[in-house]
Amino acid sequence: MIALDFRDSRPIYEQIVEKISDLAARGILEANSQLPSVRQMALELSINPNTIQRAYSELEKKEIIYSLKGKGNFISSDISRIKSQRQEKILKDLRNISLDAYALGVCSELLKEKIDEYYGTFNKGETL
Amino acid sequence: MIALDFRDSRPIYEQIVEKISDLAARGILEANSQLPSVRQMALELSINPNTIQRAYSELEKKEIIYSLKGKGNFISSDISRIKSQRQEKILKDLRNISLDAYALGVCSELLKEKIDEYYGTFNKGETL
């Protein structure tokens, strides 16, 4: 369900937060659906339960999941909010990149061409 | 010369590496021009000389500067290489963002519109 990159400098719990946010925003994890329990997911990913716990806590604080004591953790019922959260983040990143490109003297046309090029490869089912 | 953000989660030395790479790529620091000595820069930024040393080491490893023993540190003679290095990184980041946006169902047109919008604000001298 989730692939971790242990060489990545980003902490594991943060990678999990990102992955689950992403799956929820894309509707792959449906609203109110139950996530694997803390212990089970720890087994699946062969990491410590505390690390999963931390990831779930962060997700709860971001209101991406909610937690029912003794029951489990569930995707928030309001997926559209999650989606717009992620979209905002993407646009913020895009702005930073644009600023870097501008400072370097790269014209906006090149960026736009590249975007079309990338989208072309995505449609053909590469990567993803 | 360099503005640091001590509250940023990114390490100081990395911020310095980025800033100098940027200035070199944009030609503001000219090829073969001398950088301040480790001690002097440490004084200017009021930080530990070890941190500057580490930044310079990283820059040398990336071949953005070269070091002459007993003389000092100098910007690489091949600025065009630095520039293309940074450009590559920007395009790599752009690809990642495009992929995220695509996965989220955001169309490429929105991204392109936003880029034009951002470039518009840059031209008016905001930020930078």
Place this chain on the structure above:
Amino acid sequence: MIALDFRDSRPIYEQIVEKISDLAARGILEANSQLPSVRQMALELSINPNTIQRAYSELEKKEIIYSLKGKGNFISSDISRIKSQRQEKILKDLRNISLDAYALGVCSELLKEKIDEYYGTFNKGETL
């Protein structure tokens, strides 16, 4: 009869205790009137009978209800005591808030204004 908030961090049984105490103090549940049986209430709220059992135990310990073996659970005959219990708790909370406000330099006039403001909205039938 009772609305539960499963996402609330407070345990379910505690919410039930509070709700029943409240209804009894306000006289909506009359003295010596019978409460639904553990099993029936569990069905109505679709929760585990153990949870209801625990709530009833707590209520009995607080002398808000009494239990007759083989008969059922009943609201205490002394409702005025329940009412004064709740009133005491409210005043205790009010004292804590006043202390916090005082320590923060908030004057008592602001608090009193706010109380009038809140009561105004209650009268218009909002919330409750």
Place this chain on the structure above:
Amino acid sequence: MIALDFRDSRPIYEQIVEKISDLAARGILEANSQLPSVRQMALELSINPNTIQRAYSELEKKEIIYSLKGKGNFISSDISRIKSQRQEKILKDLRNISLDAYALGVCSELLKEKIDEYYGTFNKGETL
């Protein structure tokens, strides 16, 4: 500096968060002043450093403190924001209490009298 109540049902890290928020809001901890290090505070309170670490993380996310890697943790430079944060919380609590009192048939005059009474005792230097 901080008194913990181990019998309290609220987690220790949360008590610490509250105490430090309070001290900062009241200006007792000044802007940009350094907090005890994670390890030192753990020693002082005889609890585990991880618990302190968790409290500091929460405080950082609330922007009440900021953290400099390798340097320490410091009170936010914008204390007025902290103060208004706490004031909002107090008014929210006051609203809940008012609602409870209203439902119970307690008139607003009693609450206001009590507030004056409490403030009277505070001025004489009790408790605090």
Place this chain on the structure above:
DNA sequence: GTGGTCTAGACCACG
């Protein structure tokens, strides 16, 4: 020496 992350294992409250 500082903060930050992670592991291992324990205990409690809840359902």
Place this chain on the structure above:
DNA sequence: GTGGTCTAGACCACT
């Protein structure tokens, strides 16, 4: 069985 908190101790990056 579930999540939540806490302890103990380790390791790493940064200054």
